[in-house]
Amino acid sequence: MSATNSTNGVPETLKNKGVSEESVKALAAFKDEPSWVSEKRISAFEKFDSFPMPTLKQEAWKYTDVSDFSFDDYIPYSPSPDVQSEADLPEAVQTLIKEGEENSALIVQHNSETSYRRVDDDLAAKGVILTDLHAALRDHEDLVKDKLFGLVPEDYDKFAALSAAAFSGGTFLYVPAGVSVEVPIQSYRWLDVDGAIMPRTLVIVEENAQVTYLDEYASSGGDGEAFCNAAVELYVGEGANLRYVSLQNWARNVMHFNTIRSTAGKDATINSLVVSFGANLSRTNVEAGLDEAGSDSEMLGLYFADEDQLVDHHTLQDHRAPSAHSDLLYKGALRDESLAVFSGLIKVEPGAQKTDAYQTNRNIILGTDDAMAVSLPNLEIMADDVKCSHGSTTGQVDESELFYLMSRGIPRLEAEKLVVFGFFGDVTSRIPLEGLREKLNLAIEEKIGIGFDKSVTR
Amino acid sequence: MPADKTIQELGLDEYKFGFRDPEEYFFKTPRKGIDPEIVAMISKHKNEPEWMLEYRLKALEAFYAKPTPQWGGDLSELDFDDIFYYISPMENQGRSWDDVPDDIKNTFERLGIPQAERESLAGVGAQYESEVVYHSLKKEWDDAGVIFMDMDSGLREHEDIVREYFGTIIPADDNKFSALNSAVWSGGSFVYVPKGVHIDIPLQAYFRINAENMGQFERTLIIADEGSSVHYIEGCTAPTYTSNSLHSAVVELIAKPNARIRYSTIQNWSHNTYNLVTKRAVAEKNATVEWVDGNLGSKLTMKYPAVYLTGEGARGEILSVAYAGDGQHQDAGGKVVHAAPNTSSLITSKSISKGTGRSTYRGLLKVHEGAVNAKSRVECDALLLDEQARTDTYPYIEIEEKKVNTEHEATVSKVGEDQLFYLMSRGMSEEEAMAMVVNGFIEPIAKELPLEYALELNRLIQLEMEGSVG
Numbered sequence: 050m051s052a053t054n055s056t057n058g059v060p061e062t063l064k065n066k067g068v069s070e071e072s073v074k075a076l077a078a079f080k081d082e083p084s085w086v087s088e089k090r091i092s093a094f095e096k097f098d099s100f101p102m103p104t105l106k107q108e109a110w111k112y113t114d115v116s117d118f119s120f121d122d123y124i125p126y127s128p129s130p131d132v133q134s135e136a137d138l139p140e141a142v143q144t145l146i147k148e149g150e151e152n153s154a155l156i157v158q159h160n161s162e163t164s165y166r167r168v169d170d171d172l173a174a175k176g177v178i179l180t181d182l183h184a185a186l187r188d189h190e191d192l193v194k195d196k197l198f199g200l201v202p203e204d205y206d207k208f209a210a211l212s213a214a215a216f217s218g219g220t221f222l223y224v225p226a227g228v229s230v231e232v233p234i235q236s237y238r239w240l241d242v243d244g245a246i247m248p249r250t251l252v253i254v255e256e257n258a259q260v261t262y263l264d265e266y267a268s269s270g271g272d273g274e275a276f277c278n279a280a281v282e283l284y285v286g287e288g289a290n291l292r293y294v295s296l297q298n299w300a301r302n303v304m305h306f307n308t309i310r311s312t313a314g315k316d317a318t319i320n321s322l323v324v325s326f327g328a329n330l331s332r333t334n335v336e337a338g339l340d341e342a343g344s345d346s347e348m349l350g351l352y353f354a355d356e357d358q359l360v361d362h363h364t365l366q367d368h369r370a371p372s373a374h375s376d377l378l379y380k381g382a383l384r385d386e387s388l389a390v391f392s393g394l395i396k397v398e399p400g401a402q403k404t405d406a407y408q409t410n411r412n413i414i415l416g417t418d419d420a421m422a423v424s425l426p427n428l429e430i431m432a433d434d435v436k437c438s439h440g441s442t443t444g445q446v447d448e449s450e451l452f453y454l455m456s457r458g459i460p461r462l463e464a465e466k467l468v469v470f471g472f473f474g475d476v477t478s479r480i481p482l483e484g485l486r487e488k489l490n491l492a493i494e495e496k497i498g499i500g501f502d503k504s505v506t507r
Numbered sequence: 508m509p510a511d512k513t514i515q516e517l518g519l520d521e522y523k524f525g526f527r528d529p530e531e532y533f534f535k536t537p538r539k540g541i542d543p544e545i546v547a548m549i550s551k552h553k554n555e556p557e558w559m560l561e562y563r564l565k566a567l568e569a570f571y572a573k574p575t576p577q578w579g580g581d582l583s584e585l586d587f588d589d590i591f592y593y594i595s596p597m598e599n600q601g602r603s604w605d606d607v608p609d610d611i612k613n614t615f616e617r618l619g620i621p622q623a624e625r626e627s628l629a630g631v632g633a634q635y636e637s638e639v640v641y642h643s644l645k646k647e648w649d650d651a652g653v654i655f656m657d658m659d660s661g662l663r664e665h666e667d668i669v670r671e672y673f674g675t676i677i678p679a680d681d682n683k684f685s686a687l688n689s690a691v692w693s694g695g696s697f698v699y700v701p702k703g704v705h706i707d708i709p710l711q712a713y714f715r716i717n718a719e720n721m722g723q724f725e726r727t728l729i730i731a732d733e734g735s736s737v738h739y740i741e742g743c744t745a746p747t748y749t750s751n752s753l754h755s756a757v758v759e760l761i762a763k764p765n766a767r768i769r770y771s772t773i774q775n776w777s778h779n780t781y782n783l784v785t786k787r788a789v790a791e792k793n794a795t796v797e798w799v800d801g802n803l804g805s806k807l808t809m810k811y812p813a814v815y816l817t818g819e820g821a822r823g824e825i826l827s828v829a830y831a832g833d834g835q836h837q838d839a840g841g842k843v844v845h846a847a848p849n850t851s852s853l854i855t856s857k858s859i860s861k862g863t864g865r866s867t868y869r870g871l872l873k874v875h876e877g878a879v880n881a882k883s884r885v886e887c888d889a890l891l892l893d894e895q896a897r898t899d900t901y902p903y904i905e906i907e908e909k910k911v912n913t914e915h916e917a918t919v920s921k922v923g924e925d926q927l928f929y930l931m932s933r934g935m936s937e938e939e940a941m942a943m944v945v946n947g948f949i950e951p952i953a954k955e956l957p958l959e960y961a962l963e964l965n966r967l968i969q970l971e972m973e974g975s976v977g
Contacts, residue, residue: 414908424915426915433921436919440917441915443906
């Protein structure tokens with residue numbers, strides 16, 4: 050099946066750099082969408098325009114300097130061709146798909162538009178929907194209407210406001226009540242131009258349904274600058290189960306901003322994994338709303354920063370209902386002149402008794418001493434019958450572990466690699482997706498890569 | 508009033524004798540609020556050297572320029588214009604126990620001080636409305652060259668030392684409250700321990716507020732010269748008033764190579780007091796600084812004792828215990844900065860929130876590049892006693908060096924039903940059982956205090972839990 054987007058007659062204003070009220074209105078007209086969406090775009094643009102750019106003075110941006118960043122540097126919309134089969138996709142994307150998990154449905158966003166999608170017949174027969182967000186607004190407006198912008202609203206922050214105003218492409222996944230999707234569903238965002246892309250993801254998993262959904266961001270690289278401004282909304286109904294993976298592996302010419310927010314119904318489970326390997330600056334907010342009794346959120350994170358990368362994760366475990374459970378583990382490695390920021394908050398609202406919440410952040414610093422790790426594990430507890438704890442450690446590769454391995458005849462460089470793998474192992478081992486684990490291991494291997502032998506103090 | 512008027516023209520002499528307050532004030536600023544004139548009056552009254560007046564006036568400018576912190580506790584009700592910035596209770600300091608006013612004695616009595624005096628006290632400095640009124644020092648310390656006196660006397664008698672160190676650890680413009688203190692400071696302790704001298708018995712000072720709307724701005728400077736050691740204890744109690752009071756102290760500690768300073772505090776301000784304190788220490792090569800900090804009482808406490816580890820092998824330890832009852836917010840914690848190799852630090856924080864109380868741990872752990880083999884551990888435990896109680900943990904961890912080992916852990920829990928049941932099944936009332944669990948919870952901090960202080964801390968918490976402490 051092909052996606053159903055039209056790239057003919059792209060308005061001139063979308064070919065110029067920068068976002069303006071004019072470009073937002075032009076995009077709305079071009080998309081031929083329901084009037085409530087166009088109205089949302091315009092009011093969101095006003096919000097975007099009125100919000101100041103974040104500065105280091107704001108707590109949430111204390112270590113992440115975006116003062117050099119300007120929205121005016123990017124073309125806000127880049128069309129891409131529809132393709133009829135996987136074989137017509139860019140070769141690099143075909144490779145990604147081949148290397149990826151086996152999938153039962155697939156969607157590819159190429160630059161600003163969905164270019165290809167495929168849903169296995171048996172899934173479609175069960176009522177599972179995987180489609181371009183604009184197509185969903187046309188064909189499934191009743192499903193989308195109350196949910197889109199519900200978790201990442203335009204007033205969340207400046208970037209979320211821009212997403213609501215100027216989103217294009219995007220994905221809608223719907224799993225009806227009681228449906229179990231056994232084989233993962235896969236989404237790729239592919240970027241091969243300079244400019245901005247603004248994908249939105251809306252996932253609705255109805256009661257007692259279950260699904261695994263993988264979002265992957267990759268690009269061809271280039272001399273110019275690119276910018277991804279993403280928003281992800283995950284609705285998980287009563288007793289349902291969603292495993293969500295975000296794998297950010299952009300080339301270094303990309304700035305990445307993403308807000309992932311989920312809400313979990315009674316006894317629902319959300320397992321998220323957020324991987325940040327690429328981009329020159331990557332800022333991801335991951336917020337889990339534990340909104341009903343018995344809901345459960347496992348939040349895993351993996352990051353590896355090298356050269357002058359800045360990787361920033363802000364997480365929230367928001368306990369608004371009693372007897373919910375959340376467990377977060379974010380692990381990162383740093384080398385060269387990179388900066389990693391982790392800021393995590395466990396929030397227990399009044400009345401959320403019998404909360405059980407854990408949060409751990411661990412960093413290792415490899416190589417030179419120019420890297421910096423910042424860890425802010427926060428708690429705000431407003432109920433008394435709770436079990437909450439958090440932990441944070443920062444250190445280097447454990448010499449005693451190295452010694453143990455070397456005493457068994459493993460060369461130092463190899464031993465170092467093993468220790469780093471071991472460090473990430475307790476995150477990767479919690480992911481029951483072998484293909485993904487292999488992919489992560491390859492990426493980690495590449496990151497440890499050359500020069501690591503020189504980088505460890507003898 | 509025009510600033511060029513002399514003190515005489517301002518009718519200061521009238522103020523000197525014209526009070527009709529229950530206490531006999533020797534001197535009180537003629538009005539509430541703060542301006543250069545008030546600052547000049549305070550300095551003039553103390554016959555200070557010119558440089559200190561200039562220091563105060565410069566600090567005042569910093570106070571005006573600095574914004575009120577928007578983080579931490581709620582300072583919106585704090586009115587800087589509604590406070591008397593200086594009152595002195597009497598002209599001369601007492602030299603013996605008999606000279607100490609009865610009401611201070613009563614406070615001491617409640618806290619077991621006379622007994623402590625008899626048994627182990629080596630010196631008592633009691634701050635009564637911004638002025639140290641009582642000191643007794645063991646002769647042997649005088650002989651050893653130890654200086655322990657109030658800050659005003661220190662400035663008069665040891666101007667060179669004070670001038671060398673005053674404001675070097677906490678610059679006047681460090682924050683709004685250090686600036687305020689630097690402008691209007693009065694009283695506090697000045698301690699100098701010469702090289703190689705070890706003081707075995709703690710030096711102690713008590714402070715209290717007992718005039719309505721009166722600020723307390725004591726200033727403490729402790730210098731432990733090479734290879735010396737000293738333990739300084741400060742405690743606070745205050746009767747309750749109906750309008751807000753402000754306590755804003757500055758405490759600077761300097762531990763020279765191989766020296767050791769321990770600074771212990773148990774503060775129990777009245778529940779309408781803003782307790783906004785800047786405490787900071789520098790630990791040079793192989794030196795150790797320990798802050799033991801107990802916070803009860805007050806409406807809002809914002810206090811984060813800091814240790815800067817500037818010399819190789821230096822060690823810093825911060826033990827903090829906070830108890831927040833109804834309507835109270837204890838925003839406390841600690842800061843450690845590792846700026847030299849082979850330094851180590853430990854922060855242990857225990858907080859208890861009862862009723863509508865809120866306790867917050869706020870801390871910074873910073874390891875600068877080059878501080879190889881830094882080791883640090885931060886441990887925060889919070890206990891919640893009521894459904895409306897609240898606790899927060901905001902640790903900032905910034906690591907710029909790879910050869911480090913840092914750990915942070917925090918837990919939040921409530922008093923276990925089974926613990927209570929066990930104790931009550933052995934005949935304790937629920938209140939007694941609860942107090943016992945809480946005492947067990949703070950034990951790691953209490954055991955670091957001298958016995959009478961540990962008892963005092965336990966007793967204060969018990970009284971707080973009964974809701975009967977004023």
